[in-house]
Amino acid sequence: MTPLVLDAGGLHPAITDPAVESVGFLNEALARYPDAISFAPGAPHASFVDAVDLDACVRRFVAHLERDRGLDAVRARRRVREYGPSRGIIGHLVAEALTRDHGFPVDESAVLITAGCQEGMLLAVRALCAGPGDLLAVVDPSFVGILGAARLLGVPVVPVPETAGGLDLDELRRLCRTARDAGRRVRALYVAPDHANPSGTVLDHATRLALLELAAREDLVLLEDIAYGFTGVPGAAPPSLKALDRDGRVVVLGTFAKVCLPGARVGFVVADQRVRDARTGRVTSLAGTMAALKTMVTVSTSAIAQAVIGGLLLQHGGSLAELGRLKAEVYRRNLALLLGALDRHLDDAGPGVSWNRPTGGFFVRMRIPVRADMGLLERCAREHRVLWTPMAPFYLGATGDNELRLACSYLDPPEIEEGARRLAGFLREVRTA
CATH class of the missing domain: 3.90.1150.10 (Aspartate Aminotransferase, domain 1)
Incomplete structure (x- = not known):
């Protein structure tokens, strides 16, 4: 045969x-x-990866579940060994860390813990780009992961060239207008405002404000990748897009791969936008909608991996910074x-x-x-x-x-x-x- x-x-x-x-x-x-x-x-430097005591991190997180979250010893141990909720089990720690360190309030209900930032990108593009008329704009050059996610999903991608200030807003405006004229729409823009991969570009403060204004005018969602923001000189970068956002236009994509442990493959999404089901009238967060999609992709993010990341956060006072x-x-x-x-x-x-x-x-x-x-x-x-x-x-x-x-x-x-x-x-x- x-x-x-x-x-x-x-x-x-x-x-x-x-x-x-x-x-x-x-x-x-x-x-x-x-x-x-x-x-x-x-990749992170190997010395930082080698220094992580995995067992101690898990023990620290389990103790936190007992002490601070009211679980008994048996339930706390099982929480990191069994299937978990699609939203994740460290969302409260991530929400607290972002609120403390990034200048914008985050509720646990707006956080989705993902299998790396790559899954967050895939879920965000899938949730937002509903049909063949929806386009994803990306700053050009852009991280190959977002390009790959869009291609896997069959979502057309349009480039927005970089400029000295970060990106060409006039071109983005033109792309939105051209799409409308053709019966389509630019649904979202992927951008890494701080030390982007691969270019290292930082969006200046004026460009961030102008981008948020354009997003409101053109009905865009901004996918803000914050993976490399921690590497900059403290206090030198402008506020994040999410911190400046007043219209609920920004979805945050983050990862623990660069800041602590790539092998854990743990990322997160902050999506506090409200989603209303016209059939039932039920309202949930965009993070909740993406969590429903996640059940058909990875079901849930590894609980053991989340426990390691949770333990590392607790070891550092619950602070990403x-x-x-x-x-x-x-x-x-x-x-x-x-x-x-x-x-x-x-x-x-x-x-x-x-x-x-x-x-x-x-x-x-x-x-x-x-x-x-x-x-x-x-x-x-x-x-x-x-x-x-x-x-x-x-x-x-x-x-x-x-x-x-x-x-x-x-x-x-x-x-x-x-x-x-x-x-x-x-x-x-x-x-x-």
Whole structure:
């Protein structure tokens, strides 16, 4: 009997999406060149991950359930071992932490705990984009996860170019008008206002206010990704979009992967918008609506993983800011070291080589005079033992073909210096070829 062979053309087109293929290629390159210095993964530093005492975190959270939530010892232990509610079991801690640290009040009923921020993106796009006439706008370049979520769901995506202030509001306004004229609508905009992945861009205060005003006028929902906000200089960033929001336009997407433990795969959504069922008259929160969708995706987020995150929050006084404070100092140090190393080793790189100078986040964005594709990455890894991430998959168009992304969060200072030296040698070789 001949085994079944499926034609890729007959499967969902997201399977062969360039963004998906690029992630697979990078993973393969890491495996083939284990001695390479990798500027590819936007991962927390291993020392922070290694320092987490998983058992102690779970015990601390179980004790909290008994002491502060009124559960007896048996029910508290079972809470972290059994299936849990789709909304999650640490929503109260997340709500308290955000209220304390981020300048906007959060009720537990508005919080949904997700299997990583990626699931939050998927659920938010699915809930908001109801039909073929709904479009998702994204700041271009944008995190590949939101692009992938939209493609999996078949939601058309339109790009809003970046500007010095963060994004082109005139273009967003034009996109909304063009969509209306065609009988469609831009339903939501995905934006990371603070040290965005991959660009490192920060939206200035005036742009945030103007964006909120435009969202109210055009009936947009703003999906605010706050993953990298903790890495900035304390007090330097403007208030979050959610803190400035007066019209209920902002849904917050967050993750514990960057601030503490990526292996837990725990994220969260804050969606306090009201949803009314016209048939029953029942009113719930958007978070509750998304929780209903979640039951058909992952059912619930791992209770053990949530207990670990809950224990870490409790260990740091229930504060996200305190949980991320020392880590942010290391990431800002690494970013400064990378920028300094690039200045030293690429001072004679010649025309066509440039890079931005972010003040936070995990990444530096570099432009080079040749196409930064998978073939060039393979050659760089093979001949110079240094890895990076092509920027093209982060764009909807072809404008990122000559750009690459350098991540510095995972590396130690000597690796950053040596990696910059190797990269400089490679770029000089490419330039003179």
